[in-house]
Amino acid sequence: MSFDEVYARYADCVYSFLRFKLNDEYLIEEIMQETFLAVYRSLDKCKNVQSAKAWILTIAHHKLVDHLRRAKHKEVALDQNIRVEESPSDLTIKEILSQLDAVSATIIYGLYVEQFTCEELAGILGIPVGTVKSKAYTARARLRSWLKGVEQ
Amino acid sequence: MREDYDHELALAYIQGRLTQEEKREVFHLLMEDPGFRELMQLELRLAKMLTAVKASPPQTVAARVYFNVTASKSEAFTTDLTKAILAPIFKVSLPKLVSLCQKLR
Structure with a gap:
């Protein structure tokens, strides 16, 4: 795959992440x-x-971590992840994400938005597969119960 | 255990990773098990809401990043070219040129 092909295929994915x-x-x-x-x-x-x-x-995640360490930037709180100009759907997502810690939110993003497996997410985040699975399980249960509560 | 398996099945469905056999199982569970049906409804709703997070870079950003990366490629190429070809030539010819200039003076 040439660089141009890689860029065309994955620029959106990196930007979105x-x-x-x-x-x-x-x-x-x-x-x-x-x-x-x-x-x-x-x-x-x-x-x-x-x-x-x-x-x-994985490269993007490493670069992000390096940057945050270097600049002593704190990862923004989850309720600030979504941009300032919010649409109604952004607000709902914001509510969803505010239910989770940063790692769990990234795992949920990886599973639902990018369709990664737990093994791939473990590689990207540099944490054990077991941790990804248990965090995913807890986060999904929490989100489902939140969603259920909202719908009732 | 059964609950864990159902959750795995629901996620695999969302991710489009089900085998034919699992697809049949999901179909059967959707028909027969109200608990599984509710689980799937919540999972699908969640997936729909979360995929709204996906964003594309503005065209100007995408173009600028591409330009900067590819420009650094040609910069690296020029540096490599200088090191590989021009530097040895200068190394040999420059002292000769200097001594020639000195003689001409």
Whole structure:
């Protein structure tokens, strides 16, 4: 796969993930650029990975963590993850996400939005598969019960 | 245990990862088990709400990132070219050029 193909296929996915995690449009762009720069530099590795999407998001996650550490930026609270200009659906999502801690929210994002497996998410986040599974189980139960409460 | 399995099945359905056999099982459970039906309804609603989070970069951002990355590629290429070809040439020819200039003076 050429860099152009990789970029065309995964730019949305990286941007969406970073936008989910951050509230700062400049920082999102910066990390997106660093991610694709790293992807370009090790493009040959892309052939050997099981899932190119998981590989690229792992890079994006590392870049994000590096950035947050360097800049001593705190990951924005979950209720600030969604941008300022909110549509009614954003508000609902905001409510959903405010039920969870940051890691659980990322796991839920990975499972439902990007359709990753627990194994892939463990690789991306650098945590054991068992932790991903138990966090996913608890978070899903919590969200279902929240949703049930809202609907009643 | 059964509950765990149903939750796994529901998630696999959402992710489109069910085998033919599992699809038949889900279909059967949807028809026969009201608890599973409720679970699936909640999961589908959740999935629909969460996928609304998905966003695409504004065109200007996508274009700028692409340009900057590809520009750094050509920058790296120029540096490599300089190191590989031009530097050895200068290394050999420059001292000669300098001594020639000195002689001409």
